[in-house]
Amino acid sequence: MFRHAQLESVKAWISDPAHAALPLHARVQRAIRQLILDGVLDVGRPLPATRALAKSLGVSRDTVESAYSQLHAEGFIERRVGSGSFVSERAQRLQGLGNTARPRTQHETTRLSQRGSALFQGGGVRDFLLPRAFAPGVPETRSFPLQTWERLERQVLKDYGTQALLHSPPQGMESLRRAIANYVNLERGARATPERVLVLTSSQQALTLCAQVLLDAGDRIFIEDPAYHGARKAFDAAGLECVPIPVDSDGLRVDQLLESTQAANGAAKAVFLTPSHQFPSGATLALDRRLAVIDWASQQQGWIIEDDYDSEFHYAGKPTACVQGLDPHDRTIYIGTFTKSLFPGLRIGYMVLPPALVAPMTVARTLLDGHSAPIPQLTLARFIDDGHFGAHVRTMRSIYAKRRDVLAQLITEHLADYLEPRVPAGGMQMPCLFTRDLPEHEAVESARRAGIDLLGLAALHASSRHQAGFLMGFAAHAPHELEAAVKKLATVLDTLCG
Structure with missing residues (x-):
């Protein structure tokens, strides 16, 4: 028979609200199994008869019988005709495992690989799960033609x-x-064929593939400053430099790129661009600079990674026509997404690849998630073909x-003491620079606690040359919602300023 403490332990396990979703016989079975794993019930120890345990627990005999049958099937107990049920000798090898889930002490650490540490320390990429003002990059979904x-x-x-x-x-x-x-051929001036398109779950996946397939750890890549944080984190996690x-009002300073190429011991093997609407400044890369980047890629045999994340707007x-459509050398990887133009839950992005990269990228993709959902x-495809997109x-x-x-008008009216809006020619968010000295991170956190999501501009810079401020999304909110959020x-x- 069980001792009183053991019986009470089983009762407590059964009545624990955390286990309420389990059937009653499973709760009894797992409670006894835990006693065995913890070494509380020794090998060879007899278990109570099913009728007696059922009476003690206030459950049916069938419930206890089902629990014992499962314990027997798993090898935790032996059942001997005429003698009863006993803790199995095979359970001896498992005793002590019940304590393996104990909380770690502050002195214990989880050992990760260098890549795992880089991924974890990079903090990942935060998605704004709810469309709170002023989350950047979040589209208006209430107007989506759901019935269509x-x-x-x-x-x-x-x-x-x-x-399907x-x-x-x-x-x-x-x-x-x-x-x-x-x-993309019609609207973005691209040079694409179906054979050159790779469908993915997101532009972030595309960036990860580029970092892993095109470059090795330690290789150098040029990035805009400031830059899209998701790209920089993908590159950092891959061990790239x-x-x-x-960036200025005409986009990436290509003259600086060329100077860096000449001065570097090892030239960069790629450049990452957001040429349609530079993230986060909103600048459009001038045509002469686009052509200069294409020439650089051709001469250096480097790659241009073009993220065209919201060019529809x-x-x-x-x-302006995309860089990929201007590149006669097939050195440009064009990345697009439907997350912002349609709705975030769709999870469909894509790349238009040079022919030589289609097979390597597709094979590499199979190691990430295999494929995108067919339905x-x-x-x-029909939404696009029928003109609805x-x-x-x-x-x-x-x-x-x-x-x-x-x-822009609301910021001028209510936040002029703090912010100066830089009205972009396109996109779904507006950079706003501080007009006075404010602690950016503290301001972002204070706003978050008040129900407002902001992206700090200083954190998007890789160098120390930057102006602090916010990137404020406006797409997902009606004018009256924007007004309420600006006032808040x-x-x-x-x-914050006292």
Whole structure:
């Protein structure tokens, strides 16, 4: 029989709310198993008869019988006809394992690989899970044509049946690759074919692939300064040496890039660009600089990694043609995403690759997640082909332009003592520079506690040459919501400044 303490331990395990989701027989089984693992019940120790234990626990005999049967099947107990149930000798090897889940002391550390440490210390990339003001890069989802999407998804399931439930080719569904190629050729001036498109889950995955497939640890890569934090973290985690190149109103300072190339002992093997809307300044890379970067890549046999993350939203004339479409040497990797143009939950991005990189990138992708889900891919292909994507982008472009202007006006009216807006020609967020000395990190944290998400500008710089401020997203919020959030931010900053 169980001692009183052992019986009470089983009762406590059964009644613990943390185990409430388990069936009763499983709770009894796991409670006894834990006593065995902890060494409380020694090898050869007899267990109570099922009837007696059921009475002690206030449960049915069938419940205890089911628990014992499972313990026997797992090798924790032996059942002898006419003699009862006993702790199995095989359980002796497992005793003591029950304590392995104890909390670590402050002196214990988890040993990670160098790569694992770099990934962890880099902090990852934070997604803004809820569209709180002023989370950058978050689109308006309330205006998305959900009924149209649902109708197209039903068509996909009807036409493909159970075929849509199978694996997608790792390069992506052919219909979506064709739709993407047609779209970027028409709207972005790209030189794409379906065979050169690789469908991914995100632009972040594309950056990780570029860092791992194109460069080795210790290799140098030019990055914009300031730069998109997700790119820099991907490159840092891969062990690359990021060389910052300053940005001005015309984008990346290509003259500085060329000077760094001449001065360096080992030339950089790639350059990372956000040429349509430089992140976070919003500057557009001038045409002569685009051509100069292309010449650099050709001469150095380097790679251009072009992140075209939100080029659909350009508010003054037509957006400039992408670098990839201007590059006759096939040294440019073009990265795009539907996360910002449609909705974050879609999780579809893509790369347009030089022909020589299609097979290596596709094989490398299979080691990350295998493939993207077929049903969203097939639905998106129809959404693009039927003209719904273009119509949605045009609608949101108009809405976002108005919201950009509203935010700029609200900052001028309510935050002029603290911020100066730099109104971008496109995109979904606005850089705002401090007009007085403020502790950026403290301001960001104070705003977060008040329900406002801001991205600090200083943290996006690799060099010490920077101006502090905020990157403020405006796309996901209506004018009255922006007004309320600006007034709340004004209160936060008033309190911070005393």
